[in-house]
Amino acid sequence: MKRWGVLGAVAAAALLAGALPDPASVNDSAIIEPAFPRKLSEFRFFAGPGATRPTPALVAYSLRTPLFSDYAEKQRFVYVPDGERISADGRGRLAFPVGSALIKTFGYGNGKAFRPIETRVLLRRANGWEALPYVWNADLSDADLKVAGTRLPVTLTLSDGTSTQISYAVPNKNQCKECHSSSGNIVPIGPIAANMEIAPTSAAAFRARIDWAGSPIRADGPVWNDPATGSLDQRARAYLMVNCAHCHNPTGSASNSGLFLDADAGSSRTALGIYKRPVAAGRGSGGHEFAIEPGQPARSIMIHRMASTEPGVAMPEVGRSLVHEEGVALIRQWISSLPAD
């Protein structure tokens, strides 16, 4: 499976490096204490170089439908302190114990060619989650805390083989929260059981640590670009849920918009955007009347904003400088399929 390509390479690198001493165990106090560690190495998540040779306590996972981030490859790990348990609510949203960490490395290139740019960590501390961005140095010996974020020129190869240069944005600490916000608190977005695919070698052990609210929820949510995993409606809604609903929900950063694309979307079709007029869109409206005009993607504000790279128009507002053409195509197809009144 393509999704595991990168992680496979990481595992292979770890095997090749088997002669070296194991990475030290995770530095739990760096996760829990209120300070902001200046270097990623202080956590002892990776033996390196870069984000290779994760300490054995880290569990790799991927998302069946991920957030688009300028076609970056992402390597995700979750760390839960030894002996602690995870609880899942009725929807399969995982709640992690104090001392846990979610570690996500962004970079470009597949397999051995993968070069990390930044690693973002979400740390579960006693008073809630803390989000911190780290940027890798040139020789990949360590990554430095960049609370104010930064921009880096990155050249990447698109699926059609052409290459393009972008100004890759490492989010600042506040921007981390803008997306990871619920009622003003930081929350993880990705770890929802149905969308979270644990690395096969760790899956059974990890799932055994979850206390389910009801019966266990399988990792069988729709994969946005795989028709075998769900209907067009299910895949489009899963895409919007992952790419938009972290802000567009009643307690998120876009609560004032009244456009809600979270799991409850559908309780009101206007809240989902269907025949919903803009409120504060400004030129983001593109001259269109509705967020979604059923059957008319070209007249829907949602498509206009997803297909734009202009600040003030582009949605999501942060995290991309390129258009996710394949994602836009999916939503276009979905809007085309919706019946008009």
Place this chain on the structure above:
Amino acid sequence: MKRNFAVSGSLLLTALAMPASAKDMAVAAGAGAQERLQEALILAEPGDVVTLGEGRFELTDGLSLDVAGVTVRGAGPDKSVLSFKGQLAAGEGLLVTSDNVVLRDFAVEDSKGDAIKSKGADNIVYHNIRVEWTGGPKETNGAYGIYPVESQNVLIDSVLVIGASDAGIYVGQSRNIIVRDSVARFNVAGIEIENSFDADVHDNVATKNTGGILVFDLPNLPQQGGHNVRVFDNLVVENDTPNFAPKGNIVASVPTGTGVMVMANRDIEIFDNVFDGNGSSNIMIIGYRQKFDDAKYQPMVRNVRISDNAHGKTGFAPRFDGGEMLAAAFGGTVPPIIWDGVGGADANVYSSDDVPVLNLGMTKSDQPIDTAQPALAKLAGDAAPKLPKIVMPEAMEAAIR
């Protein structure tokens, strides 16, 4: 000795219980401004003042503040300039998401989206700030200049906003609001209070906008049912900039030359204002005219009291459907006060101003204008203002004294 030790021990405890003493964090303009300023806004602690130096801060991304109790203070609205001309991302120039913040004495120019947004930021003070799109009124300008939303206790004092493609000063889904001593010009809407409760809009100048001051309520939003808004002692003159709002937005429907427009609100008072040179109308009271699907939404206007306003020349260039016909029918100009008439006597719309009132005689807010039954009307009733004055928590007023 033992006693001394006990004393210093209790001092130490006191020190631990107090926040670290407030400090000044000076940030100069010049190279690296983006990271240096953003870092200060992140590392600031409650009570701190982030001081902007004189000069231009050339920014590449939106800035944000999420620490409560921080003051951001420049050297003056023409001296400390945050320029977003080279902005590459983010929906606004500066975003504030924490409580008890004071923003004062600086300018925000040419943000790609909104200029300054504060969301869920209670007790926010905007003072002596200039927001400007320097290319003049353009559809490609950002939507809102000063944009507090979902907040309680909003004080906007002595600001200047020029060129917003939606509203210069926009307060949305908030409660307990004062907008005063400010100037809005060359925006689509000068000042707009939307889906909000308890607002005083007074001693402002709204000129050269498409519409001067709007009090609106829209459906399908978390907070709706706008009410208790007083608009008084404002100078609302020569709002004659052709509407340049991008289509689809509600303000795109505001006729060029509108003074004050009230839509779908209740308990609104408009008094002691000076109106002149507004080509469509000085005061327009109408319901929400678009189709909506929201059982909780009330589209009509109720309980309006209009008194003691000075009305200069108006209604000479009506820019709304049927306007020219109405002008022709009523002696060449449209009367200075227009009400859609929805709700009839039960709407309690009263005016004691000594000028003609046009009642459009509609029975439904979304009725087509060509089926209206316009007639001159008296809106007799008790038009005297009676809503209480809006008061901010004392610390907010003290912050700008």
